[in-house]
Amino acid sequence: MTKRQLGLSIYPDHSDFEEDKAYLTLGHKYGFTRIFMSMLEVSGSAEETKLKYQQIVDFGNELGYETIIDVSPRIFDQLNISYDDLSFFNDLHVAGIRLDQSFDGATEALLSYNPYNLIIELNASNNVDYLNNIISHQANKPFIYGCHNFYPQVGTGLPYDYFIACSKRFKKYGIHTAAFVASQVGTIGPWNVNDGLPTLEMDRRLPIEVQAKHLFGTGLIDDVIIGNAYASEDELAVLSELNRYQLEFQVVFNDEVNDIEKTIALEPQHFRRGDINETVIRSTMPRVTYRDVANQPHDNTQQFERGDVLVGNDDFGIYKNELQIVLEPHTEERKNKIGHISEDELFLLDFIKPWTKFQLTAAD
Template identity: 65%
Template sequence: MTKRSLGISLYPDHSNLDDDKRYLVQANRYGFTRIFMSMLEVSEGKEKVAKKFSDLIGFAKDLGFSTTLDIAPNIFDQLGISYDDLDFFAELGADAIRLDQGFDGQKEALLSYNPQNLNIELNMSNDVAYLDNILSYSANQPFIYGCHNFYPQRGTGLPLDFFISASKRFKNHGIETAAFITSQVGNIGPWDINDGLPTLEMHRDLPIEVQAKHLFATNLVDCVIIGNAYASEDELKKLSEINRYQLVFNVELSEDINQVEREILLDNQHVRRGDITDLVIRSTEVRKKYKHNDNPVSQSSHDFKRGDIVIGNDNFGKYKNELQVVLQDHTDERKNKVAQISQTELFLLDYVGPWNKFKFRR
């Protein structure tokens, strides 16, 4: 099982080398470790391109980044090289190359044994038996990675159900996976159209950290990469602060929350009970820990909506101080509303299953 990571994208054909290096230093400071680097053209000539890319990749490597080169098929013709000899990319310092186009399966399997030991990254955004075909030719599986596409044109990103189905094909084989999220300020991408660069269409206008939380919560993505450049420092910071292994919901506290409720909410590891219900997500261990703490009935409304967080008050008997996240609207005087999950994160409640761990932050 691979540890989860964060990545950025660079487009040296469309950007300034010094700006790219500044971005790398900043991303490194916030714990990013992977680069998706686009090599779309070599119009400047092989030597000049090689120098530019090797300089940038070498700089990144010294900071601890691994680099995947995204190579358009026409590059091979322009460079006068073939897929049978990957020396050029190894000499640039790349760790992986991404195959933008598929072959017959046998070809990819053979490529995975390349003497340069480059990882071969496959396109995950096709829900077909592409990977199974490659593996059936006895591919060198540890050197095969998966990465989704991104979609610069609004309305063309993947729908969620298709994304899940396509991703499972790779995850079921234990292949390391990646997908893209989009910065809301970055304006550099591979093409002249840039309405953001997410994998999932539903992410296009969401805050960047919510996109990442969602991808990690699916348990289908190991590396989350910002598709466009350059993300703001604030976006990098927010991504660095997310928990990659459990959902941590951003909440707004109720005005009349008391000290015990605040502690129950913010200072505890919450676990959804295994015997789940449709009405609420129940975190029951806290009620044992706080069973001797009083919790008076609050004066505010006891009509609850989806995303409200409630805690049992003194009138709730043995369920006093149990924390619940409301899934379906209901009314109950025995519970106090203590907080509310932010509107943009409500859809993430679908990813809290039996025994799943979760936390809250304000």
Template identity: 55%
Template sequence: MKREIGISIYPDASNNEEDRIYIEKAAKLGYTRMFISMLEVSEGKETVKRKFKELISYSRDKGFEVILDVAPNIFDDLGISYDDLSFFAELEAHGVRLDVGFDGFKESLMTFNEHDLIIELNMSNNVAYLDNIFTYKPNASAIYGCHNFYPQKNTGLPFDFFVECSQRFKSKGLKTAAFVTCSNGNQGPWDINDGLPTLEEHRNMPLTSQVKHLFATDLIDVVIIGNGYATDKELEEMAQVNRNQVEFLYDSIGEHSELEKNIIEEQHYRRGDITSQVIRSTQVRVKYQNNDNPSNQKEARFEVGDIVIGNNDFGKYKNELQVVLEPHEDSRKNLVGKISKDEIMLLKYIHPWSKFKFKQNQ
């Protein structure tokens, strides 16, 4: 399934002109999903309709798929019904996210709505909710899944629970989404905003590391910035994240030969017959087997996340690239870089035959 990135808009916490600027910037960078919150609307139906339709129409013109986040109180406040989704079709939304679920049968009926609206379900509950919906034979092609975000510090999902919840949706082949948080965005649905991630461990991490982590799990297809507005730099950096393989951010160590620089920049994959001490990328040693690579080591003590390349003393294994998983010493390897500390956690997603690359920290 194609992987996408997205942004969030809070019309009752922002102004139209700033929203348009933000939307245009994101669109130019390749963002394609938009989450728009309707949880906090407080104006009358016609006012809400006019404001949201204008925003959604502009977003669609910029290439966004727009999902509106809704809850039961919104239906009551606006005098509309879950049994008639025409209001959201008139707004030109692509779908609605149900922050709160029903009995399963109602959701299944909603997936056959005459307006072809996507019905996005809350993924952040590890119960048989989705299984129940599927017993009522829904239109599966009209179902997406999307996790919650958590504005209050220390209330985000723990990772193991996140995995269990997500696996329920991926097992059905559904498109899935989750949220990351930008550093200084102060817009959200409520008056508390300690960031808006899905995973608690992401709350104080760099944005790009959060994004890489979610994609690396192979459980999330769409990563959305939960709070607004991300800075131009954050938008650009997130847009540059490799969505299809882990691309480790690393710091260069010492002076490298042109050979070592070339080796680092290659496409890498882990050998199928793995070892616990290092991740081995062996094809580069074949490509560069005739290139001289003198030892540059004074102390050859390596730590987890170190990037090393075999030197001339390594015989057949000269110019093999390895990423250290367990501390060890070996003078036959040159230390060439260190993976950024926030991305050490991505090492566990490099499985047998996994592809990976490196990008130098600027």
């Protein structure tokens, strides 16, 4: 599996160079390694554009970032750049270019053989045979990436099922993919409307770490990029702590939770049993590891609701100290409710399939 990255977005035509530098320095501190840079709004000459973009790209390169710059056919025309000669972008010292609009398939395939080994990143937010066409023209696949769009206008982001269908087209070929999450404080984007810049509409107002968990949790996205600038340091910090390779759910513990129950929740590597049921997600190894540890009944008489975290108590025989997460409401006095999954993350329970690995952390 490709190493998963976190990325930032920079808009040189709408931002200040010194503020951009400070943002990239902060991102570097928190382990961000990728830059999305928009060139859709340039207004100066080719030389002016080159100087403006090159200085921030070079600064990012010094910090170890990989920069991919977003371009369109209009920019090629405006700056008099030929598709047969990508030296302009090589002179910017970028790692690649993202083609915001499509060509004829043969053009994209030919671009992927550029002598500078520039990555050619395609717009992944389409569910047509665009990618198949490019691959059929014998594209240089290691240099083909896919990156979804973002959507500044509220209500216009991709619906989830469509996003999945689009993403699967790229993962079918093992192509590196990226998508966007929205900062809840960033105000800079490519246009004069900025209601956040996510790929998925359902993610727009969620905490940024939940958005990232959602994208990574699909198993179809390698890089998560914050679409709008500038995200807060708190947002960068919480993303830096995110497990990019398995879902971690935040648990709000009950006041009555005891030490063994906290240990059962927070310490093991959990995985769902392969022989699943519709009522609960079962993590059964804790009942083996902690079979000799007593666990008296408490918080065991109410109806359990979706997202409640349960541990079998002393009355549950062999199932004592088994951890469960509720999917369907039910009652069972042989189980103690020890807490519940954070409300924002409940929808992520759908990603816990047979044998899926997951972890639990204590909510702040």
